Amino acid sequence: MMALNYAILKMFTKIEEGSVDTVIESLKDHYGTFKAFNKKEIINALMTAEANGLLEESRFELDASNELKVYYRAHEEGAATINKYIKG
Amino acid sequence: MGQASVADNAIIAGRRTSEGAMSGGTTSTVTPAAIVAKKALASSFRRRGIMVALFSGLCYGFYTAFMTLGMSKGVWLQWYGENSGLSSFAVLYLLGALGAATTDTCSALWAIGIANVRGRFGDFTRCIKTKPGMVMVTAAIIGGPMASTAYVVGLQMAGSLVVPIAALCPAVGAILGRVWFKQELNSRMMMGIVICFIASFMIGSTGLGDNVPDNLMLGLFFGFVAAVCWGIEGCVCGYGTSMIDPEIGITIRQVTAGISNLFILVPVFGMIAHVNAFGMVVQSFTDPEAIIWFALAGLSAYGAFMYWYKGNAMCGAPLGMSCNGTFSFWGPFCCWIVLGVVFGIDGWVIPPIAWVAAVVMVIGIFIIAMNPMDLFRKSNEEVA
Numbered sequence: 001m002m003a004l005n006y007a008i009l010k011m012f013t014k015i016e017e018g019s020v021d022t023v024i025e026s027l028k029d030h031y032g033t034f035k036a037f038n039k040k041e042i043i044n045a046l047m048t049a050e051a052n053g054l055l056e057e058s059r060f061e062l063d064a065s066n067e068l069k070v071y072y073r074a075h076e077e078g079a080a081t082i083n084k085y086i087k088g
Numbered sequence: 089m090g091q092a093s094v095a096d097n098a099i100i101a102g103r104r105t106s107e108g109a110m111s112g113g114t115t116s117t118v119t120p121a122a123i124v125a126k127k128a129l130a131s132s133f134r135r136r137g138i139m140v141a142l143f144s145g146l147c148y149g150f151y152t153a154f155m156t157l158g159m160s161k162g163v164w165l166q167w168y169g170e171n172s173g174l175s176s177f178a179v180l181y182l183l184g185a186l187g188a189a190t191t192d193t194c195s196a197l198w199a200i201g202i203a204n205v206r207g208r209f210g211d212f213t214r215c216i217k218t219k220p221g222m223v224m225v226t227a228a229i230i231g232g233p234m235a236s237t238a239y240v241v242g243l244q245m246a247g248s249l250v251v252p253i254a255a256l257c258p259a260v261g262a263i264l265g266r267v268w269f270k271q272e273l274n275s276r277m278m279m280g281i282v283i284c285f286i287a288s289f290m291i292g293s294t295g296l297g298d299n300v301p302d303n304l305m306l307g308l309f310f311g312f313v314a315a316v317c318w319g320i321e322g323c324v325c326g327y328g329t330s331m332i333d334p335e336i337g338i339t340i341r342q343v344t345a346g347i348s349n350l351f352i353l354v355p356v357f358g359m360i361a362h363v364n365a366f367g368m369v370v371q372s373f374t375d376p377e378a379i380i381w382f383a384l385a386g387l388s389a390y391g392a393f394m395y396w397y398k399g400n401a402m403c404g405a406p407l408g409m410s411c412n413g414t415f416s417f418w419g420p421f422c423c424w425i426v427l428g429v430v431f432g433i434d435g436w437v438i439p440p441i442a443w444v445a446a447v448v449m450v451i452g453i454f455i456i457a458m459n460p461m462d463l464f465r466k467s468n469e470e471v472a
């Protein structure tokens with residue numbers, strides 16, 4: 001089992017794009033009991049990864065409940081960096 | 089990335105999606121409300137990053153004040169006294185390293201405790217043996233024992249003039265961040281860094297008296313070594329916390345710094361000084377008068393470095409490190425509050441120039457954070 005932040009980043013190297021909800025849905029079986037496994041912390045991790053060029057924003061929208069949903073993807077260089085540092 | 093460009097990106101991304109929707113590439117459309125919400129999210133993230141980085145500077149100030157207080161209580165009074173039997177080498181290097189080791193070890197214990205309470209200790213053990221974890225360990229050694237020792241030695245040799253030299257670390261970090269991690273660094277940001285450096289120089293210049301130290305140049309050289317080491321640590325660990333949670337990153341940092349100070353630096357200085365370093369370590373940790381202040385210094389150091397890493401990761405090295413660089417002001421300020429005002433110890437009053445320097449520093453940080461012309465542009469847009 002890898003650290004939560006690693007799993008989040010690694011996930012983006014395997015999918016086209018995803019939002020915080022995608023992360024929660026994909027990782028809840030393994031990380032659902034982690035205290036840091038909540039929307040606020042995951043959004044923070046995604047925005048930090050974006051600020052450092054590991055991920056890029058692909059699109060955003062307001063969902064049915066008027067909540068902002070930002071989608072991210074790992075571009076080629078970001079995915080290469082993630083795979084270089086995070087094995088597995 | 090500047091505030092304007094974050095907002096621009098939001099709009100561009102929105103347009104991209106709208107165009108995609110029109111061409112059938114995606115099913116969603118971006119409403120003006122979504123653009124407003126996205127802008128608010130981006131600016132709130134950046135604002136939090138700046139606040140976090142500034143808070144790291146304040147924590148650094150308290151870390152300095154409490155460590156200085158701890159080193160003036162109990163057994164430390166005896167060690168620094170005339171009849172301690174310690175050589176000038178031991179007083180200069182060994183006591184400095186012992187003070188740092190006691191603080192860093194207390195800080196490591198705080199970090200492990202907090203990681204446990206906040207459910208992150210498992211991730212700490214998972215991260216430390218990975219490649220990013222080892223990079224952070226290396227950066228922590230460079231920024232921990234290496235930089236701290238260079239800084240303390242520099243201070244002893246050249247006095248407070250070393251403070252502005254060490255405050256060159258944001259410039260070093262910004263340049264390395266540009267080269268290694270392709271972070272933004274433009275002429276405006278460089279100008280802001282220069283202004284912050286001038287402010288630090290104003291604070292450091294207060295230590296310039298009629299008696300110029302004999303080892304001035306060597307002391308300044310050690311100050312520069314500290315700046316390079318902290319520059320490396322700030323930019324590498326700031327980037328590292330985009331992969332590793334900052335609370336885990338700081339636990340790696342403080343455990344590494346505590347162990348390397350306690351088990352390498354102090355014994356080496358002890359051997360050179362021909363003193364029983366082990367006995368001094370035990371005394372340092374068991375002196376009830378001093379250890380309480382080292383515990384508080386350790387907690388402050390936890391905040392100083394954790395928020396430094398987090399701020400750098402959120403804002404990029406140039407802005408994050410410059411906000412943290414306000415420790416040049418917060419250091420003397422917190423020493424004045426804790427040592428001067430609370431404990432009534434003489435000699436900690438802040439000279440007026442330091443207050444002026446604090447204002448200059450804020451201007452420098454403001455220039456790094458955003459283009460002042462954007463304020464006027466925004467006003468014009470609002471009028472239009």
